[in-house]
Amino acid sequence: MIKTLFLVIFLLICPAFGEVRSTMFTPIVKMPKYDKEKALLGKALFSDIRLSTDKKTSCEMCHNIVQNKSLTSNNMYPNPPTLLNAYYNFLYSFDGSQRDLKIKIEDSFLNPTELGSSKKLIIERIEKNPNYKFKFNHLYGEVTFENVVDSVYEFIKALVTPLSKFDMYLDGNETALNSDEKKGFDLFIQYGCSNCHNGINIGGNIISRFLSTDKYHKILIKVPTLRNIAITTPYFHDGSKSSLYNVIQFADKILVRKHMSNEEYEYLHKFFLSLTGQTPEILYE
Ligand code: HEC
Ligand code: HEC
Incomplete structure (x- = not known):
């Protein structure tokens, strides 16, 4: 009797668990549509120091394209968020x-x-540059701040990174993740990481009360x-953690308190490696 009851409960829970996974995360399997010419113009403006007052700063200096293709910087305070998938x-x-x-x-x-x-x-600075002026006239009809913002918006749209192993797995390819990566994904759900990190970007959709790493205030x-x-x-926003191991340790000790074993850290780490998507083509152009 009890065995049957367990079996019934198990069967009820199992599909529900599968269901939770498929509704909690959304795979990115293709790029959103973007206007390539506008995006390339936006990319040029993004890297142009002449748009800053002192002609020394560009967006690219904090959201790196050249030094690394992570769209964040390794040596800034506060730590600039990546613009990959910011769209x-x-x-x-x-x-x-x-x-x-x-x-x-x-x-x-x-x-x-x-x-x-x-x-x-x-x-003023864009108007002075014949190349930019020509492009704005051709693509938008005129140089306005709104159009400047729109071209950078198209560039950020082009910074989506589809088809990570995790995306392929969510999209139905069971073998896209190996067994260690799947164990990491299971832990990620079981230990409640996905309560905060979920949705299409595995984050980016809610505000959370968080313990600051410096003074431990909320x-x-x-x-x-x-x-x-x-x-x-x-x-972290303050760049205080340099390795994923440190972050997992922090999340375990402070947020979810599961006293994870080193093996579990390892599985989560492997799962994290499966979240790297394709480098956006626009970064090579
Ligand atoms: C001095 C470094 C620096 C420069 C220059 C800079 N950013 Fe940022 N950017 C940051 C930091 C730090 C944040 C997070 C701060 C915040 O918004 O609270 C941020 C946030 C952002 C975000 C929001 C990302 C998200 O997911 O929340 C976008 C989009 C962005 N920047 C685009 C740009 C663009 C476009 C430019 C150039 C016009 C630019 N940034 C210039 C450091 C910089
Ligand atoms: C209560 C909500 C919450 C839970 C639960 C949670 N996180 Fe986070 N996580 C955050 C917030 C908020 C940040 C950003 C902190 C900051 O910038 O200082 C973060 C940051 C991170 C980062 C660094 C991201 C970056 O780019 O800086 C990683 C990795 C991470 N969490 C992994 C985990 C793991 C693994 C778990 C489960 C063991 C977990 N998180 C559970 C809210 C949460």
């Missing part, structure tokens, strides 16, 4: 206060902690994406 975040900025990517891009141009430029200066902070986590070192 699919639901919330923007560390405190998650921004919901609209275009408005966040506007803010990044003007905000003193990022590019700290002005609309007037940006338009702060409200956006849960970051874990896509490409193996290449976006260092970690």
Whole structure:
């Protein structure tokens, strides 16, 4: 009798568990449609120091394309979030206060902690450059701040990284993850990591109360994406963790308190390596 009851419960839970997985995460199997010419223009502006007041800073200096293709930087405080897949975040900025990517891009141009430029200066400097002027006329009809923001928006759209092993697995290819990676994924769900890191970006969609690593006080902070986590070192908004091992240790001790074994750390680590997607083509152009 009891055995039958267990079996019934097991059968009820099993499909539900599968269901939770497929609704909790969404695979990215292809690029979103973007306008390539506009995206290439946006890419050029993204790397152009002439758009800053002192002609010394560009977006690229903090969200690296050249030094590494992680779209974050290895030596900045605060630690710039990666822009890979930022297109699919639901919330923007560390405190998650921004919901609209275009408005966040506007803010990044003007905000003193990022590019700290002005609309007037940006338009003047673009107007002075015949190459840019030609491109804006051709693609948009005129140079306006709105069009500048739109071209960078198209560039950020082109920074989606589809087809990680995890995406292929979610998309139905059972063998895309090996057994260690699958064990890591199971732990990720069982230990509640997925309560905060979920959705299409495995993060990027909620704000969480979090213990700051420096003073251990509680702060409200956006849960970051874990896509490409193996290449976006260092970690946390303050860059205080340099290795994934340190982060897993911290998440275990402070957030989920499961006293994980080294073997479990290893499985989670392997699962994280499976979250690296294809490098966006636009970075090679
Ligand atoms: C001095 C370094 C620096 C520069 C320059 C810079 N950023 Fe940022 N960027 C950051 C930091 C730090 C954050 C996170 C801060 C925040 O928004 O709370 C950020 C956040 C962002 C975000 C939000 C990402 C997310 O998922 O929350 C976008 C988009 C962005 N920047 C785009 C740009 C663009 C476009 C430029 C150039 C116009 C630029 N940034 C210039 C450091 C920089
Ligand atoms: C209560 C919500 C919550 C839970 C549960 C949670 N995280 Fe996080 N995680 C966060 C927040 C918020 C940050 C960003 C902290 C910061 O920037 O200072 C983060 C950051 C991370 C990062 C670094 C991301 C980056 O780019 O900096 C990794 C890796 C990570 N978590 C893994 C895990 C693992 C593994 C678990 C389960 C053992 C877990 N998290 C459980 C909220 C959570």
